[in-house]
Amino acid sequence: MPGFVYESLLWWGLPLVALPVLIHLINLMRHRRVHWAAMEFLLASQKRHQKSILFKQWLLLLLRMLAIAAVVLMVAQPVVRNRWGAMFGSSTTHHVLLLDDSFSMSDRWADTSAFNEAKRVAARLGASAERQDSPQFFTLLRFSRAAQLARGGRPDMLAESVDAGFAARLEKALGGLNISETAAGPDDALAAFDHLPAKGPDENRIVYLLSDFRTSQWQDPAALLKAMSRIDQAGAQIHLVDCAEGIHQNLAVVALKPASGTHAAGVPLTMEVTVRNFGPGAKERVSVVVEDDGHPRPAVVIEELPPGKSATRRFPVLFTSAGQHEVTARLESDAVDVDNRRSAVVDIPLAADVLIIDGDAKARDAYFLSTALAPGGKITSGIKPLIETPSYLRNHALDGFETIYLANVPRLEDAEIDALEAFVKAGGGLGIFLGELARAPFYNDKLYRNGEGLFPLPLAGPTELPVDRLDKSPDIEAGDHPIFSVFAGERNSFLNLVVVNRYFAAERNWAPDPESSVKVIARLRNKAPLAIEQQFGHGRVVAILTKAAPVETELGSWNNWARDNPSFVVAMLEMQSYLAAPRHPDAAKLVGMALALDLDTSKFLPQVRFVPPGDDAGGSVTVDATADGSAHKAVLADTLTSGIYQAQLTRIDGSPSVERFAYNVSADEGDLRKIEPTQMAGRLSGLRYEFHRSGDITYNPQQLAGFNLSESLLYALLGVLLVESGLAYAASYHPRPLRGTK
Numbered sequence: 067m068p069g070f071v072y073e074s075l076l077w078w079g080l081p082l083v084a085l086p087v088l089i090h091l092i093n094l095m096r097h098r099r100v101h102w103a104a105m106e107f108l109l110a111s112q113k114r115h116q117k118s119i120l121f122k123q124w125l126l127l128l129l130r131m132l133a134i135a136a137v138v139l140m141v142a143q144p145v146v147r148n149r150w151g152a153m154f155g156s157s158t159t160h161h162v163l164l165l166d167d168s169f170s171m172s173d174r175w176a177d178t179s180a181f182n183e184a185k186r187v188a189a190r191l192g193a194s195a196e197r198q199d200s201p202q203f204f205t206l207l208r209f210s211r212a213a214q215l216a217r218g219g220r221p222d223m224l225a226e227s228v229d230a231g232f233a234a235r236l237e238k239a240l241g242g243l244n245i246s247e248t249a250a251g252p253d254d255a256l257a258a259f260d261h262l263p264a265k266g267p268d269e270n271r272i273v274y275l276l277s278d279f280r281t282s283q284w285q286d287p288a289a290l291l292k293a294m295s296r297i298d299q300a301g302a303q304i305h306l307v308d309c310a311e312g313i314h315q316n317l318a319v320v321a322l323k324p325a326s327g328t329h330a331a332g333v334p335l336t337m338e339v340t341v342r343n344f345g346p347g348a349k350e351r352v353s354v355v356v357e358d359d360g361h362p363r364p365a366v367v368i369e370e371l372p373p374g375k376s377a378t379r380r381f382p383v384l385f386t387s388a389g390q391h392e393v394t395a396r397l398e399s400d401a402v403d404v405d406n407r408r409s410a411v412v413d414i415p416l417a418a419d420v421l422i423i424d425g426d427a428k429a430r431d432a433y434f435l436s437t438a439l440a441p442g443g444k445i446t447s448g449i450k451p452l453i454e455t456p457s458y459l460r461n462h463a464l465d466g467f468e469t470i471y472l473a474n475v476p477r478l479e480d481a482e483i484d485a486l487e488a489f490v491k492a493g494g495g496l497g498i499f500l501g502e503l504a505r506a507p508f509y510n511d512k513l514y515r516n517g518e519g520l521f522p523l524p525l526a527g528p529t530e531l532p533v534d535r536l537d538k539s540p541d542i543e544a545g546d547h548p549i550f551s552v553f554a555g556e557r558n559s560f561l562n563l564v565v566v567n568r569y570f571a572a573e574r575n576w577a578p579d580p581e582s583s584v585k586v587i588a589r590l591r592n593k594a595p596l597a598i599e600q601q602f603g604h605g606r607v608v609a610i611l612t613k614a615a616p617v618e619t620e621l622g623s624w625n626n627w628a629r630d631n632p633s634f635v636v637a638m639l640e641m642q643s644y645l646a647a648p649r650h651p652d653a654a655k656l657v658g659m660a661l662a663l664d665l666d667t668s669k670f671l672p673q674v675r676f677v678p679p680g681d682d683a684g685g686s687v688t689v690d691a692t693a694d695g696s697a698h699k700a701v702l703a704d705t706l707t708s709g710i711y712q713a714q715l716t717r718i719d720g721s722p723s724v725e726r727f728a729y730n731v732s733a734d735e736g737d738l739r740k741i742e743p744t745q746m747a748g749r750l751s752g753l754r755y756e757f758h759r760s761g762d763i764t765y766n767p768q769q770l771a772g773f774n775l776s777e778s779l780l781y782a783l784l785g786v787l788l789v790e791s792g793l794a795y796a797a798s799y800h801p802r803p804l805r806g807t808k
Contacts, residue, residue, distance in 0.1 A: 082134050082138060084131070085134060086127055086130040086131050086134070087127065087131070122793060122796065125793060126790065126793050126794055129786055129789060129790040129793065130790060132786050133783060133786045133787055133790060136779050136782055136783040136786060137783065139779050140779045140780060140783065144779070157200055157201070157268050157270075158200065158201040158202075158203070158266060158268055158269045158270065159195070159198070159200065159201070159202050159203070159269070159270045159271075159272065160202075160203040160204075160205065160225065160265070160269055160270070160271045160272070161191060161192075161195060161202070161203065161204050161205065161272055161274065162205045162207070162259065162262065162271060162272065162273045162274065162302075163188050163191065163204070163205065163206045163207070163274045163276060164207055164209070164212075164252070164255040164256065164258075164273065164274065164275045164276065164277075165184055165185075165188065165206060165207065165208045165209065165243075165276050166181075166184065166208075166209050166250075166252070166255075166275075166276060166277035166278060166309075167181065167208045167209055167210050167243065167244075167245055167246045167248075167250070168209055168210070168245075168246065168248055168249055168250045168251065168735055169245055169246065169247050169248065169249070169402065169404040169405070169731055169735055169736075170249075170278055170280055170402065170735050170736065170737075170738060171184065171245055171277075171278055171309070171310070172245045172402050172403065172404060173278065173310055173314060173316075173401050173402055173738055174314070174401050174402075175311055175312070175314060175401070179245075180278045180309045180310040180311075181245045181309075183309040183310075183311075183760040183761075184276040184277075184307070184309040184760065185240045185243065186760070187274075187276055187307055187309065187760050187763060188206065188236070188240055188274075188276065189233070189236060189237050189240055190763075191274065192204060192228070192232060192233050192236035192237075193233040193236075195228045195232070196228055196229075196230070196232045196233045198228070201227075202227075202228035203225045203226065203227055203228065204223055204225075204226050204227075204228055204232065204236070205221055205223055205224055205225055205226070205262065206221060206222045206223040206236075206239070207221035207222065207255060207258055208221075208222060208243065208246070208250075208255075209246075209248075209250035209251065209252065209254065209255045209277075210246040210248045210250045210658075210706065212250065212254035212255040212257070212258045213250070213254045213658075214704075215258050215261050221258075222239060222243070223236075223239065224262075224263075225262070225263055245404075246706055247404050247657045247706060247707055247708050247731050248657050248658040248706060248731075248732075249656070249657075249658070249731065249732035249734065249735035250658065251283045252275060252277060252283065252290055253289055253290060253293065255275070256275075256290060256293035256294060256297065257293055259273065259293070259296070259297050259300075259302075260296070265300060265301065265302070270303075271300070271301065271302040271303070272302065272303045272305065273297055273302050273303065273304050273305065274305045274307055275304070275305070275306050275307065276307045276309055276760075277306070277307070277308070277309065278308070278309055278310035278738075278740070279306070279308050279310070279740055279741050279746070280310075280735075280737060280738065280739060280740060280741070281737070281739040281740060281741050282734050282735070282737045282739070284741040284745075284746065284749065285741075287749050287750065291749070291750055291753060294750070294753055294755070295752075295753060298753055298754050298755075303754075303756075304753070304754065304755040304756070305755065305756050305758060305763075306746070306755055306756070306757045306758065307758045307759075307760055307763055308740075308743075308757070308758065308759050308760060309760040310738075310740060312740075313345070313346050313738050313739060313740060314345065314400075314401035314738060315345035315346070315347060315349070315400055315401060316344045316345050316400050316401045316402045316405070316736055316738050317341055317342070317343055317344070317345070317349060317352065317371070317397050317400055317406070318341070318342050318344060318397075318402070318405035318406065318733060318736035319339060319340070319341055319354070319395050319396070319397060319405065319406065319407060319408040320340050320341065320342045320376065320405075320408075320733035320736075321338065321339065321340035321378070321408070321652075321733070322337065322338070322339050322340075322393065322394075322395050322408040322409070322410045322654070322730075323337070323338055323410060323652040323654070324336070324337055324338070324410075324412055324650060325337065325338045325380055326548055326640070326643040326644060326647055327643050328418050328447060328448045328449055328639075328642065328643060328646070329412070329413070329414055329415060329418060329448070329646075329650055330414065330415060330416065330417050330418050330446075330447075330448025330449070331385060331386060331387055331388045331414050331415070331416050331417070331448070332384070332385075332386050332446060332448065333384075333446060333447065333448035334382050334383070334384050335382070335383050335384070335385070335412070335414075336380050336381070336382055336383075337356075337380065337381055337382070337383055337393055337410070337412075338378055338379070338380050339354055339356070339366060339378070339379055339380075339381070339395045339408075340376055340377070340378040341354060341368060341371065341376065341377055341379075341397065342375070342376040342733065342736075343371045343372065343373050343374065343375055343376075344374075344736050344737045344738055344739075345373055345400075345401075345738070346373055347373055348370060348371065348372045348373055349370070349371045350369065350370050350371075351367060351368075351369065352367070352368040352371050352377075352397070353365045353366075353367055353397075353398065354366040354367070354368070354379070354395050354396070354397060355395070355396045355397075356381055356393070356394070356395050356396075357392075357393070357394045357396075358383045358385070358391060358392070358393045358394075359385075359391050359392055360392070363381065363383070364381075366379045366381050366395075367379075383412075385412070385414045387414070388414055388415055388416045389413075389414060390411050390412070390413050390414075390724075390725070390726045391411070391412050391413075391414055392409065392410070392411060392412075392710055392726065392728075393409070393410045393411075393412060394407060394408070394409050394410075395407065395408050401738065402736055402738070404708065404731050405731050405733065405735070405736040407708070408654075408708075408730050409654070409708070409709055409710055409728040409729075409730060410652075410653075410654055410728050411653060411654075411710065411726045411727060411728045413650070413653075417448055417449065417450040418448055418449045418450065418468045418642075418646065419450050419452065419466055419467045419468060420436075420439060420449055420450065420451045420452065420467060420468060420469050420470070420471070420642065421451075421452050421454060421458070421464070421467045421469075421470045421471070422435055422436055422451055422452065422453045422454070422470075422471045422473060423454055423455065423456050423458065423459065423470065423471065423472050423473065423475060424453060424454075424455070424473045424474060424475070425456065425472075425473070425474045425475035425476045425477075425501075425503045425504075426473075426474050426501075426503060429453055430615040430617050431473035431474045431499060431501060431613060431614040431615040432451075432453040432471075432473050432614075433453075433615070434614050434615045434616070434628040434634075435451070435471055435473060435499070435614050435638065436451035436453060438628065438634055438635045438638040438639070439451050439638055439639065439642055441635065447639065449642060452467075456475060456478050456479070456482055457482070459478070459481075459482035459485045459486060460479060460481040460482045460485055464485060464486075464488075464489045464494070465489070465492065465494075467489075467494065468494070468495065468642075468645075468646040468649050469494065469495035469496070469497060469642060469645045469646050470486065470489060470494065470495070470496050470497075471496075471497040471498070471499070472496070472497070472498045472499070473499045473501070473614050473615075474499060474500065474501030474502070474503045474504060474613060474614070474615075475503070475504065476503040476504060476505055476508065477505065477508045477512075478508075478512065478513075480512075483512060483513070483519075483520075486520060487519075487520060487602070487603075489605070490520060490602045490603055490605035490606075490607060491602060491603025491604060491605060492603065492604060492605065493603070493604040493605050493648040493649055493651075494605045494648075494649065495605055495606050495607075495608075495642075495644070495645025495646050495647075495648065495649070496520060496602075496605065496606070496607045496608075496645065497607075497608050497609075497610070497641060497642075497645055498520075498521065498607065498608070498609040498610065499610050499612070499613060499614040500528075500569075500570045500609075500610070500611055500612060500613065501612075501613040501614075501615075501619075501624065502528070502613070502619045502620065502621060502624075504528075504570065506525040506526065506527045506570065509521050509525050510524050510525055517579070517582065517584075520602055520607055521607070521609060522578075522584045522598045522599065522600040522607060522609055523572050523573075523576055523578075523584065523595065523598055523609070524572065524573040524576060525570050525571070525572065525573065525611075526570075526571045526572060526573045526574065527570065527571065528568055528569070528570050528571075528621070529568070529569065529570070529571045530567060530568055531566050531567060531568070531569060531590055531591065531592060531594075532592070534591070537591065539591050540561065540562040540563075540564070540591065541564055541565055541566040541590060541591050542561055542562075542564050542566065542588055542589075542590065542591075542596060543588065543589045543590070543591065543593075544561060544587070544588045544597075545586075545587055545588060545589075547587040547588070547599075548640060548643075548644045549587065549588075549597070549608070549637060549640045549641045549644050550587065550588060550597075550637065550640070552636060552640060553633065553636075553637075559633070560631050560632050560633035560636075561633040561637070563631060563633075564625065564626065564627045564631060564633065564634075565625060565626045566590060566596070566612055566624070566625045566627075567622060567623055567624055567625060568612065568613075568621065568622070568623075568624040568625075569590065569594065569596060569611045569612045569624070570611040570612070571594055571611075572594065572595050572611075578598075582600070583599075583600050583601035584598060584599070584600040585598065585599050585600070586598050587599055587608075595611065596610065596611055596612065597609070597610050597611070598611075604648055605645075605648050606644065606645050606647075606648060608641060608644070608645060612624050612625050612627075613625060614628065615628060616628045616629035653727070653728065654728040654729070654730050655705070655727060655728070655729050655730075656729065656730060656731070656732050657705055657706060657707065657708050657729050657730065657731050657732070658705060658706065659705060659729075660701055660702065660703050660705065661676065661701065661702040661705055661711060661713070661727055661729075662699050662700075662701045663691075663699065663700045663701070663713050663725065664697055664698070664699060665691040665697075665698045665699065665700050665715070666698075667691065667698050668718075669717060669718060670715045670716060670717055670718065670723070671715070671716045671717075671718065672690055672691040672698065672700075673688055673689070673690055673691075673716070674688070674689050674690075674691060674700035674713050674714065674715055675687070675688045675689075675713075675714040676688075676689060676700075676702040676711060676712070676713055676714075677711065677712040677714060678705075678707050678709075678711055679707050679708065679709025679710055679711060679729075680707075680709060687702060689701065689702060700713070705729050707729070708729050708730050708731050709728075709729060710726050710727070710728055710729075711726070711727045711728075711729060712724055712725070712726055713725045713726075713727070743757050
């Protein structure tokens with residue numbers, strides 16, 4: 067016995083089947099009987115064919131009634147169920163709901179949100195499935211839990227049988243679900259379809275993707291299309307349900323990190339905060355509330371922020387004690403609150419240790435460098451220079467230094483070069499000053515090594531910068547680089563007063579390879595390179611092709627830069643900050659990333675207690691460190707909340723130790739731009755799916771109880787109309803044209 071998806075339309079439409087009979091009866095009432103002698107002969111002839119004519123007329127009337135009935139049934143959508151449904155289609159329905167709980171689904175408008183709309187759709191589907199009298203099963207999987215299936219996790223519901231109390235159980239389960247702070251996309255959720263139990267032979271499987279369909283995730287849906295194609299080929303129906311309304315105003319703190327500067331206790335440090343406007347309209351007077359270690363600071367104000375643009379502002383912080391310190395930035399509430407805050411953990415040492423290697427026994431270059439980096443007096447730079455000879459490089463550990471400087475070094479042993487390269491590759495900074503003791507063959511053969519070594523260019527040898535009294539250009543022409551940008555725009559820059567007499571020239575016709583990291587960041591008046599940088603591993607190298615000390619040598623003075631010229635001190639401090647920057651990377655992690663802590667078991671017990679943000683005890687997890695090669699790691703797999711995580715350790719002597727880690731939400735998830743259905747159709751071309759709005763989607767369980775006959779009725783209707791047209795032509799009178807007529 068078939069059911070109907072829209073049964074009410076059936077009862078409203080069935081009376082229309084009698085419409086052809088009614089029209090026939092009306093036409094009979096309009097006929098008037100008129101006796102005409104000439105017709106008697108024709109009537110007599112007609113009586114001989116009356117049965118055939120009546121049969122055709124009744125058959126024609128029946129076909130017209132069938133055509134109307136087919137149209138009504140098509141609109142009502144009959145479904146063959148149970149025994150008959152098994153012959154044509156499925157008799158069991160498995161609903162698979164993939165629920166987007168990424169934080170963009172917290173998008174609010176009126177008194178609802180995209181996530182609440184998604185839960186309402188899920189509840190409606192569950193309640194409708196409960197009213198079905200054929201077997202129904204239900205699976206509910208959140209995006210944020212999809213990736214956990216590979217680690218043995220389970221969906222919120224897995225192939226749960228729908229019985230009389232299912233709707234109430236589902237509503238209770240949905241009520242306990244909250245939005246996550248992850249940027250989990252549909253990729254893992256769709257891939258999770260492969261981990262579900264195999265589809266039965268008489269099972270009709272329907273996949274509902276309840277999401278907000280943001281452009282950032284559907285811009286290039288090649289992987290999504292591949293996963294959805296597998297679902298389609300497996301015989302499952304795909305329904306995409308859009309649960310978000312329009313695009314609302316949303317600002318987000320997308321970055322919070324230290325700017326360049328020395329990390330040391332008692333030394334002011336500059337922080338950078340970046341805010342992006344993901345909304346459709348401009349925002350004025352955007353106020354960013356800032357705290358360090360829980361202490362409020364003056365708010366940072368952005369006067370105007372156009373739509374789709376970002377603005378970065380700087381603010382100072384001062385930490386008087388060494389250790390880890392917390393900095394937070396917050397915005398006012400808007401459509402999405404989760405991305406209105408961001409955290410950072412800044413590791414502040416007592417001082418920044420710097421090693422200066424001088425090739426001269428008098429260490430004159432090292433003296434001027436150390437004086438510039440740590441001038442002394444009431445204002446401290448936080449830098450602690452150590453002056454040593456080259457042998458120090460091979461006899462001591464270097465990982466405690468932020469930067470190393472080579473000043474007028476004639477040569478290094480292979481072990482010393484190896485130690486330097488390992489230091490820079492690991493993220494250390496290396497500054498090199500040349501001088502009268504430097505030898506081009508050594509630098510070319512051992513340090514440059516055809517572009518494979520630490521030194522960024524091949525040298526020709528020392529040369530003089532000719533004096534041109536007609537050329538009033540400064541001897542040093544600095545580009546827009548962090549080391550020299552502080553001098554940009556100054557009318558009376560002290561850098562313009564520097565006189566360079568001697569320098570090391572690069573080999574003839576040398577130019578940096580555009581594909582390499584080598585860049586000339588300052589040139590001399592004659593356009594010869596003076597300062598060159600390159601990336602080496604994770605660290606940086608900057609070479610200055612003149613002396614650091616403004617002293618007289620056998621060949622005369624090389625320059626006067628460090629003699630009573632404040633620009634030398636400023637440039638050296640900026641150079642130190644630039645070289646040390648890789649030692650202080652942005653340590654913030656994204657929500658959802660595992661927290662892996664390297665543990666030195668010779669100093670700490672192997673148990674680590676992880677405490678999530680805002681929870682000093684209740685949500686803590688104790689993890690045993692496991693061997694990972696020669697090291698030990700303690701891993702917290704799930705980090706689903708933004709903020710500061712604590713790793714509480716215990717030293718061998720029993721004393722406690724705490725390490726902090728900042729976790730923030732993914733900035734791109736706050737982009738609320740939506741993909742339109744027409745764009746979706748173009749990008750999912752060739753895929754069979756249905757697209758719905760959350761408020762428009764309706765579900766009648768009979769639609770999925772068996773085989774829907776609507777398509778079959780369409781073909782039957784076409785057949786009936788063809789037969790009706792042929793029969794109508796055959797039953798009507800068509801006189802032959804007279805001969806000779808046109």
